[in-house]
Amino acid sequence: MDASWLDADEMAAWLRLVAITELLPGVLDSQLRRDAGLSHYEYFVLAMLSEAPERTLRMTSLAQRTNATLARLSHVVRRLEERGLVERYPCPEDARATNARLTAEGWSLVESAAxxxxxxxxxxxxxxxxxxxxxxxxxxxxxxxxxxxxxGRMTALYRREAR
Amino acid sequence: MDASWLDADEMAAWLRLVAITELLPGVLDSQLRRDAGLSHYEYFVLAMLSEAPERTLRMTSLAQRTNATLARLSHVVRRLEERGLVERYPCPEDARATNARLTAEGWSLVESAAxxxxxxxxxxxxxxxxxxxxxxxxxxxxxxxxxxxxxGRMTALYRREAR
DNA sequence: CCAGAATAGTTGTAGCGTCAACTATTGGCG
DNA sequence: CGCCAATAGTTGACGCTACAACTATTCTGG
Structure with missing residues (x-):
């Protein structure tokens, strides 16, 4: 991190961005963990489902909306399913796909945590x-x-095009 | 995540900040992992040491500069020490404290990775x-x-006071 | 001057994310 | 049609981080 390669303003911005990405997850996780027993990512998954039609999304779509890989989501959804907050079932239109649906219990948890x-x-x-x-x-x-x-694989759904 | 509780601009800003904190670590880690065999946090630790006098810092000070807890840093420095990039020795002035010093090998790795x-x-x-x-x-x-x-426990060293 | 609090750091464990390998289905095109 | 690539998802192993418990020094008020 040779300072000469970034000017003062660039270095200041960069240091702050690094600090934010290190500190923000902890701030979000600890509040949600304490009050609702969820990590921020788990909460975000449930929140995205709660806003979807039928409170249901395909795994791939849910992964995009939560900025995550399918592998990560798969592990998280398995744990949420074991806790009865979400249920999975094969997608009727495409036998490769899996749908994840928020359960009533999951819905009331998001509502109370929001x-x-x-x-x-x-x-x-x-x-x-x-x-x-x-x-x-x-x-x-x-x-x-x-x-x-x-x-835009992960963020296309809400990102505004650059001017 | 009831949208009614945040207005449109607030929600947009929040979604983008969440996406950045999810995506940025992966972008940094994969480049450094590929080119230097280091995580971004490991690189940052070495970089902070490389800029310190004697290329040496107390663990507590190093933890602050890298926005991390002492426990996390302790594990990371142990692994870096096992790889010969850093060495630890008891601080002469305060027997509770430990100093971490960049080795020649560690220095040349940071230089080449920067x-x-x-x-x-x-x-x-x-x-x-x-x-x-x-x-x-x-x-x-x-x-x-x-x-x-x-x-300001972690960021006081470079943070500017609010106006 | 000494008992208790604060500081400094380490370590074990448990949980989460990444990566690679794998299965299963669908789509394209020759 | 039929084969091969692409898509969708799951799983197991490994590494890293948070948390709690612990040791060891130093500081401080009575």
Whole structure:
């Protein structure tokens, strides 16, 4: 990390981004773990299902929406299924595919966990920013995701095209 | 994740930040793993040592600079020591403390890994941003880190005070 | 000056993610 | 048709991180 290769502003931005990616997961996980017994990724999976029609999604689509590989999702969904929060069944239209559906129990867990989670996100991320900075973060996020996920394989569903 | 609790811009910013924290580690890790046999966190540890006087730091200080807990760092340094990249020795001034020092081998590894890593950071993070956005990211980062690491326990060393 | 609290660090364990290997189905095209 | 590539998903092993428990020093107030 030779400082001469990045100018002062670039280095400052980079150090902050690294720190955020190290610290944010812990902040999210510990609140959700304590209040709902879920990791942030597990919560996010349940939340994506809760917003889908029939509260059901194919594994591949769910993996995209949660920025994860299929292998990771498969392990997570197996554990969620063992806890009765989700159920899997073969997709009727395509025998290769698997559908994951939120159970009633899973739905009520997300519902009960959401308020405290949203409050936590507000407290640690949204509140400290001005509304102008929130908007800047959207633009910066789009620019970065275009490179971090070039084909839009994981983020195409909500990403705005670059101007 | 009830959308009604966050407005459109807030939700957009939040989804992008989540996606970045999921995707960035993989982008950094895979390049460094392939080119230097190091995880990004391991590289960062070596890089922080390479910039310190005597290429030596106390474990606690090194943990702060790398946004990590002492437990995590201890495991990582043990593995780096086994590979001959770092050496540990009891701190003379305080018998509780341990110093970690970069070996010659560790130094040459960081030196050889740095160019490709910096290029990767440029390609995926800095280049897609305007210089104005880089500056905005610094401000946004400071605002978030003030909440993510309230006491400045991990980030005080480089964080700018809020205006 | 010494008892208890705080600091510094290590270690074992359990849980999660990555990677590679694998099965099963579908789609394309010759 | 029939074969081969692509798609969809699962699984097992391995490595890394968080958490809790532990040792060992140093600091501090009575």
């Amino acid at each position: 308020p405290a989670h949203v409050a936590n996100v507000r407290e640690h991320v949204l509140d400290p920013l001005t509304s102008q900075q929130v908007h800047q973060l959207v633009e910066i996020g789009d620019a970065l995701l275009e490179r971090l996920d070039p084909g | 160019p490709a890593h910096v290029a990767n950071v440029r390609e995926h993070v800095l280049d897609p941003l305007t210089s104005q956005q880089v500056h905005q990211l610094v401000e946004i980062g400071d605002a978030l880190l003030e909440r993510l690491d309230p006491g």
